[in-house]
Amino acid sequence: GENVEQHPSTLSVQEGDSAVIKCTYSDSASNYFPWYKQELGKRPQLIIDIRSNVGEKKDQRIAVTLNKTAKHFSLHITETQPEDSAVYFCAASRGGNTGGFKTIFGAGTRLFVKA
């Protein structure tokens, strides 16, 4: 079945450094790729997303790149801050056969930013 692989599972960086999280997906029909941030005990919240007709998208310190040929996409966080510490989930989504949208999540990356 379809799956999304996410790496690394844990990432520790020094404050001010960059962090990169990578995901690969198997369903070639996927056309929407959101990234969620989940702080301890809180709900996952959308931080950035990209659609299949775009190769890169940036929002302040966060950027996402997509390579449809290789079926992988990445999250880049620059100038990391302690408040960036959280679990980040990637997801791949496509239109469902029965009219809904099918979204598969990666297993998550726990990011630690050391002050």
Add this chain to the structure above:
Amino acid sequence: EAGVAQSPRYKIIEKRQSVAFWCNPISGHATLYWYQQILGQGPKLLIQFQNNGVVDDSQLPKDRFSAERLKGVDSTLKIQPAKLEDSAVYLCASSLRTSGNTIYFGEGSWLTVV
């Protein structure tokens, strides 16, 4: 804008007991999802509704889990009887039909089965 509401936030039950979780999606959102998130893992879809119809319940353990969304708004997820491996956070989420890809999550219902 009010978010997705869930209750109860925390529940501890013994194995073989039953439990029910309630969810109220964002107003106007036609699509409602129930996800199971086991500690250290990503959310796993249990069931997805479009209005009051089920569009995907392929990963719902139907021998013990059930869910309904009778009037196309609120939803209830029930587990009966519970097993130890059901200990997880149950996340309800919703999305607009027209921009259905963006999913908004509730705070989750934390279940511990002892």
